[in-house]
Amino acid sequence: xxxxLPPPPPSSPDYSLPxxxxxxxxxxxxxxxxxxxxxxxxxxxxxxxxxARETSYDDLVPYLLAxxxxxxxxxxxxxxxxxxxxxxxxxxxxxxxxxxRPGWQWCxxxxxxxxxxxxxxxxxxxxxxxxxxxRMLVEGVMVISGGKGRKKVVFLRSVRDLEGWGVRxxxxxxxxxxxxxxxxxxxxxxxxxxxxxxxxGRGKRAFGVREPLPRCTGxxxxxxxxxxxxxxxxxxxxxxxxxxxxxEGIFRVNAKAVMVEVxxxxxxxxxxxxxxxxxxxxxxxPFWRDGTGDxxxxxxxxxxxxxxxxxxxxxxxxYKELREPIxxxxxxxxxxxxYGDADLQLEPHQLVEMLxxxxxxxxxxxxxxxxxxxxxxxxxxxxxxMEKWNHMAAYGLAVCFTPALLRGPDIEEDMKMMGIxxxxxxxxxxxxxxxLAPVFEADHQSFETELRLPEVVADREDPLEEGGDSIPxxxxxxxxxxxxxxxxxxxxxxxxxxxxxxxxxPPLPQRPAPLPPLPPRPRTFVDSEAGRPSLPPRxxxxxxxxxxxxxxxxxxxxxxx
Numbered sequence: 190x191x192x193x194l195p196p197p198p199p200s201s202p203d204y205s206l207p208x209x210x211x212x213x214x215x216x217x218x219x220x221x222x223x224x225x226x227x228x229x230x231x232x233x234x235x236x237x238x239x240x241a242r243e244t245s246y247d248d249l250v251p252y253l254l255a256x257x258x259x260x261x262x263x264x265x266x267x268x269x270x271x272x273x274x275x276x277x278x279x280x281x282x283x284x285x286x287x288x289x290r291p292g293w294q295w296c297x298x299x300x301x302x303x304x305x306x307x308x309x310x311x312x313x314x315x316x317x318x319x320x321x322x323x324r325m326l327v328e329g330v331m332v333i334s335g336g337k338g339r340k341k342v343v344f345l346r347s348v349r350d351l352e353g354w355g356v357r358x359x360x361x362x363x364x365x366x367x368x369x370x371x372x373x374x375x376x377x378x379x380x381x382x383x384x385x386x387x388x389x390g391r392g393k394r395a396f397g398v399r400e401p402l403p404r405c406t407g408x409x410x411x412x413x414x415x416x417x418x419x420x421x422x423x424x425x426x427x428x429x430x431x432x433x434x435x436x437e438g439i440f441r442v443n444a445k446a447v448m449v450e451v452x453x454x455x456x457x458x459x460x461x462x463x464x465x466x467x468x469x470x471x472x473x474x475p476f477w478r479d480g481t482g483d484x485x486x487x488x489x490x491x492x493x494x495x496x497x498x499x500x501x502x503x504x505x506x507x508y509k510e511l512r513e514p515i516x517x518x519x520x521x522x523x524x525x526x527x528y529g530d531a532d533l534q535l536e537p538h539q540l541v542e543m544l545x546x547x548x549x550x551x552x553x554x555x556x557x558x559x560x561x562x563x564x565x566x567x568x569x570x571x572x573x574x575m576e577k578w579n580h581m582a583a584y585g586l587a588v589c590f591t592p593a594l595l596r597g598p599d600i601e602e603d604m605k606m607m608g609i610x611x612x613x614x615x616x617x618x619x620x621x622x623x624x625l626a627p628v629f630e631a632d633h634q635s636f637e638t639e640l641r642l643p644e645v646v647a648d649r650e651d652p653l654e655e656g657g658d659s660i661p662x663x664x665x666x667x668x669x670x671x672x673x674x675x676x677x678x679x680x681x682x683x684x685x686x687x688x689x690x691x692x693x694x695p696p697l698p699q700r701p702a703p704l705p706p707l708p709p710r711p712r713t714f715v716d717s718e719a720g721r722p723s724l725p726p727r728x729x730x731x732x733x734x735x736x737x738x739x740x741x742x743x744x745x746x747x748x749x750x
Contacts, residue, residue, distance in 0.1 A: 196251040205248070211239060212252035213491040219272070219362055220462060220476065220484045225355030228312055229258060229269040235276070236366040237493075241289040250299055260306050268312040272351075274367045276318035293326050300330050308338065315356075317345045318370070347371055360476070362462040362486060364493050368451045393457040394651040395420040396510040402559060406647045417639050418651050420456040420507060421564055424500040426640045427465040427472045429571055433497040435578035436467070440589045444502030448495060452503050459650055462486060466494025477646045508565070509593040513554065515561065516610050518597035520552040524609045527552075531608070535616040537624035544617070544625065561617070562629050565590075567636040570621045583618040587611045 197203040214237040219230040239249075258269050316327065324344060331339045345351060348371060351358055395418050402415035417425075427433060455463055461476040464486065471494065475485040486492065508515065516524070528535075543551050544558050551558070569586045576582055591611045595603045617625065626632060643649050 196255050205252075208244075208249055208252050210491050211237070211244070212249060212256055213488050214493070216253055216256045217362075217488060217492075218256075219360075220486055221360045221478065223270050223313075224357040224360055226268075226270065226312060229267065230361075231257065231269060231271050232362065232364075233271055233273040234364045234367075235274055236364060238290060241291055246291045246295055250302065254299075254302065257307060258310070260304065263306045263310040268310045270313040270315065271311065272315045272317070272361070274317050274348075274364065275323045276320060276370060293329065296326060297330050311338070311341060314338070314342045315345060315351065316342065317348055317350075317367075319344055359459050359461050362464070362492075363460075365448070365451070365464075365495055366493060368455065369447055372447055372451050372454075392653045392655045394418075394459055394653055395456040396453055396507060397512055398651075398654045399512065401511055401556065402563070403648070403651050405643075406645055415559070415563075416643065416648060417564055418507075419649065420452075420503065420651075422640055422642075423463065423465070423472070423474055424503050425564070425568055427467075427470070428497060428500045428504070429568075429640075430467075430470045430472065432470040433467050433500075434572060434575050436497050437579055439497065439572060439579050439581055440501045440505070440586055441581065442498050442501075444496075444498040448499045449502040449506055452495060452499060453506060456503075459653070464489065464492045464494035465496075465500060466492065467497045470497075474642055474649075477649060504568075505590065505593045508590070509596065511596075513556065514596040515553070515557045515565075515594040516606065517554065517557075518599075518602070521597070521602060521606050523552045524606055528609050528613060531612075533612075535613065537620045540613075540617055540620055540625060541628050543613075544629070562631055563639060566617055566621045566625070567631060569618045570626075571636075573618060574622075584611075584615045586618060587615040590614060 196205075196209070199209075214234065216231060216233050219232055221230075222228055223230045258267065263269075316323070319327070327342060328339070331342065343354070348358055348361075348363060348367060351361075401418065403418060405414045405416050428439070433439075452463070462473060465472040466489075469490075471489045471492070473486045473489055473492075473494075475483040478484050542548055543553060544562060545551070546555070546558060546562075548558075553561070569583070569590070572579065572581055572586060573583050588611060591607055591614060594614070595606055595610055597603050597606075
């Protein structure tokens with residue numbers, strides 16, 4: 190390795206912008222300091238290391254070390270920590286990388302290039318997901334360098350183990366490849382995703398909650414007003430960016446399942462910094478911290494993020510996980526009766542009555558109508574406006590979304606209603622912009638307001654719903670129904686008169702009587718002299734007729750029973 194020289198200034202012709210951008214992907218400061226010590230926290234992502242056959246690591250070292258804290262700050266008494274993700278996939282799908290990594294000699298020499306103040310002010314080195322060879326490499330580097338820094342190294346199995354050391358994982362900007370790698374490892378170890386942390390006993394905030402539209406907490410707002418959940422607000426804002434909404438096949442092209450599952454867990458657990466990225470379109474909402482204000486991500490252009498198809502898949506998953514679907518099973522009969530005719534032309538005034546909040550009768554629930562007006566119909570209408578680029582018409586979007594809007598206990602019944610619900614959603618999307626939105630005062634500006642980051646800090650994150658009550662609304666309603674025989678019994682008359690009776694415990698079921706013993710099976714013997722079956726002396730003569738004769742005298746006969 191050549192002697193270490195500081196990188197040239199950005200104005201110098203020798204300054205390498207690709208190496209600088211690569212270094213910012215490998216090593217970057219966390220937006221917030223460590224919650225356990227309040228020291229500056231730097232994240233080292235092994236998945237971002239380039240292939241040694243394509244990039245010179247000797248040229249990369251100065252750009253990497255220049256991203257560590259300045260020596261002036263360290264001399265003033267500040268300390269820092271490094272969080273090293275040793276096992277993270279370079280591929281967002283979690284596939285193992287075939288890159289050639291730097292050798293152990295390069296690691297030893299790089300550590301020795303650190304100044305004395307950088308080594309001394311390093312308070313903790315967290316290493317997450319390290320394999321055996323990484324542990325041996327770190328131990329070897331520490332031994333060669335004198336062994337003074339061994340007490341600062343902490344090996345952890347997963348990111349969640351940091352919480353045992355007082356570090357709030359929700360305040361870390363973890364690369365998406367790290368979450369994907371841990372998700373795949375948990376699936377492989379536990380056998381199925383249903384047994385892992387996805388259902389996590391920590392509760393949930395976004396998917397399958399009792400109140401899909403959280404209530405606003407601001408005192409200046411009208412009482413009972415609701416807002417969009419954070420997952421819909423952020424995913425929709427990214428999806429409607431100019432470059433993203435024009436993506437061909439949006440909502441039709443399936444996202445990687447593991448990416449959508451990871452995002453579902455992150456939003457349910459309240460992860461603060463989630464980076465969305467599609468080419469040059471990047472979005473990451475800031476996090477509010479008391480005493481600091483809005484804390485945003487730096488150098489977003491070099492961060493790995495989740496793509497537009499992951500955002501579209503996450504939105505569809507949110508609708509699929511609703512406790513009460515948009516078209517519940519209770520409306521199937523009315524759907525088939527009033528809208529079952531395939532030749533029926535749905536007029537705008539019919540759709541207005543179906544979506545009106547004060548409608549006297551409609552097949553949709555109050556929550557379903559509100560969700561359609563606030564989010565789904567404005568979103569799909571905006572996507573249809575870009576049909577020239579994304580090639581997604583209203584009917585195509587209805588085909589993609591309808592399976593997420595029906596979720597009854599009988600799959601065959603859902604399939605019968607699928608075509609009717611598809612025609613309804615298609616008509617709503619086609620008529621929304623010109624006929625429906627003006628009636629409900631839901632113009633383009635009002636939809637942008639719903640997607641904007643709330644000014645009230647408490648409304649920026651959804652409330653945590655503790656686990657334990659997993660009874661669907663339909664089952665909860667059925668639990669309060671009592672079936673009474675209409676026979677005019679004395680007990681019914683007493684209850685109608687208002688008299689109170691104590692509930693008696695139901696009688697215990699009687700033990701069934703034992704079954705009678707089976708009769709003994711008659712035995713037969715073969716008379717060797719006569720060649721015919723003979724009976725024991727105590728068998729009655731009446732049983733002789735029940736003994737069949739066989740054609741083969743040497744074979745033992747069987748009885749009928």
